[in-house]
Amino acid sequence: LTHFGLDFSERACRGYVAEVVAEAKRLNNSVEVDMEAYPYVEPTLRTVVDLHERFGCVRAVIQAYLRRSEADIERLCGLGIPVRLCKGAYKEPASVAFTRKREVNENYRRLAALLLEKGVQPAMATHDERIIADVIRMAGERGVAPDGLEFQMLYGIRRSLQRRLVSEGYRVRLYVPYGVAWYPYFMRRLAERPANLLFLIRNLLRR
Template sequence: MERSPISRKLTSRFVAGSALDDGVGVLKKLSGDGMLGTLDFLGENVKSLEEAAQSREAYLAALDEISRAQLPATVSIKLTQFGLDFSEEACRANVVGLVERAAAMGSRVEIDMESSDYTDRTLRIVSSLQEQMPGHVRAVIQAYLYRSEADIRMLSGRKIPVRLCKGAYHEPSTVAYPGKAEVDANYVKLMKLLLDEGTYPAIASHDEKIIRQALRHIQEQNIARDRFEFQMLYGIRRDLQRELVGEGFRLRLYVPYGNAWYPYFMRRLAERPANVIFLAKNLLRS
């Protein structure tokens, strides 16, 4: 399915393309439009440590291209793509080389957060990378998890930048708020905590109500525009993206590329069932 001829038609709204050049092409365009980027080489839960090493090589090549083109971009990785299912130590060793390369070029590695099975291990690795190379990693926290306020306080204490998102995995109610209203309320609470006390936080959401609350808080608390950034996914709410950039806010777009698009794509569909109808109509039309 991932390599079938219709796959490009299905995925083009959310995925830059199958090759690194496609991702870098989008970053260049974004940069021309005044936006920052973070490049995601699609993949997760690799089946061997050899595959994990291939992911690392792909990301090193991505950082080289970003550096060569002098783009204002970071990379975003998933630790299960770097071997976390096999060994925490082997995974960490794979990521260290990438953070070193990012540090040498003044960039950063953003470590996506996966399902709650991985939260402790992910935060352990992020914390140890921050100790070794301060300022060159970013953690991700999901507002749907009950534990997230404590995690944010821990990360802020270590001056680790945090990307705050709502969370994209199916989690049981023993660990996560089951209702949208509760998740949204927790998001707003954590967002304010990060804006007030965090280190260069990223507000990652397309929720217009939440963005408006962020803007209000930023204005009321007189928070400088270079102390935080907004983040959104490639292909989602382009109108809101343009508005924020037009008003002079920093916005970074998450740009995925590669062939292993299936899980990423399915999460985007699950977030908005209307996408399924939209896609079906487009496929029928073409």
């Protein structure tokens, strides 16, 4: 939402995003509202709840590293708002977030189980194959059919896994950056995972 001016005015930002969501609804489509750093969690969730009430075709994002996320998931599920669960991409203080990888992964599994039990169109955004295997097992134990579960990954990452999930009947949605403002997006992804710079250089040299 910061790309829609959230830092300047929540009201104006909501108005701009509402135009996008209205157009998505007209096209029988939906909009997923990314979650950014901690100070934006409250205004982002407020905006998603408002858009859900007005249009219905929005999905919220919850970050498994945040300590507050279980309560947020309970609330969103109670309101019938679909949720995408990701681990979380920003550097947050221990006062609000789990900082150890193991704790984040444990919380991801706990929140995924909650979403499988109470969520509407649950979506798991991760490339972590162990977590994906656990989510599939938990979904089976809870009687969630493959087409009732969505996995989300970045375009180009873990392609064979993406194909395998599709062949097994799961929904797979890919996060694809597009448009002219590719540079800030690219820099954000590099900051999130500096190892991608090596990945890029290796692939450039291979060509």
